[in-house]
Amino acid sequence: MSWSIGYDSNWKRDIGYGVPAYCDAPGCNRKIDRGLGYVCGARPYGGEKGCGLFFCGEHQFGGWQRCNRCYHRRATPYKAKPDHPQWIRWKLKDASWAEWRAENPEEVNQMTAEIAKAKAA
Numbered sequence: 056m057s058w059s060i061g062y063d064s065n066w067k068r069d070i071g072y073g074v075p076a077y078c079d080a081p082g083c084n085r086k087i088d089r090g091l092g093y094v095c096g097a098r099p100y101g102g103e104k105g106c107g108l109f110f111c112g113e114h115q116f117g118g119w120q121r122c123n124r125c126y127h128r129r130a131t132p133y134k135a136k137p138d139h140p141q142w143i144r145w146k147l148k149d150a151s152w153a154e155w156r157a158e159n160p161e162e163v164n165q166m167t168a169e170i171a172k173a174k175a176a
Contacts (some may be wrong), residue, residue, distance in 0.1 A: 058091055058099075065100055066135050067106060069146075077140045080114035080122065087111050095122040106132035123124065138166075140173055 059073035072090030077083070082134050087093045089109050096105020097120045104119040116126040124132055143166045148154045 063100060063107065068135065068138065070094075070109075070140065075140055075141045076109055077136045078111040078114055079108040079133055079136050080110055081133060083111060083114060085111040093120075095120065095125055099127075108133055108135055126167070137169070140170065143170055 058071050060069060060071040063069075063070045064101060070089040072088045072092070074089040076083055076087055076093075078085045078087055078093075091097070091099070093109040093111065093115075094101060095108050095115070096102040098105070099101065101107030102119070102122075105121050105125045108122060110120075110122050114122060116123055119125075122133065142164045146155070147163065147166055147170070
């Protein structure tokens with residue numbers, strides 16, 4: 056089984072080492088991926104020790120590569136960051152996602168608007 060691309064039904068977003076992303080720590084915009092090397096809890100979906108969000112090495116603490124909130128056993132996780140523009144463009148343009156685009160026109164419209172908004176800013 057590959058962890059290149061998958062889907063996290065808890066956080067409602069794509070995951071895997073093939074998915075470029077931003078660190079989920081507030082104020083950090085370091086580019087990482089959503090692979091197991093960055094997931095809080097060091098296990099798929101966070102396992103028993105983490106929240107399942109993704110953090111750069113600077114924002115992982117203690118064993119189990121946990122985020123600051125999970126390391127200090129806070130109940131409320133950080134807010135998940137939106138998809139990285141590189142990932143959005145890949146899903147909107149690459150032929151391998153054509154079937155997904157055909158099955159999810161509302162998401163495609165939302166992603167297209169996000170890219171247009173980012174270009175205008």
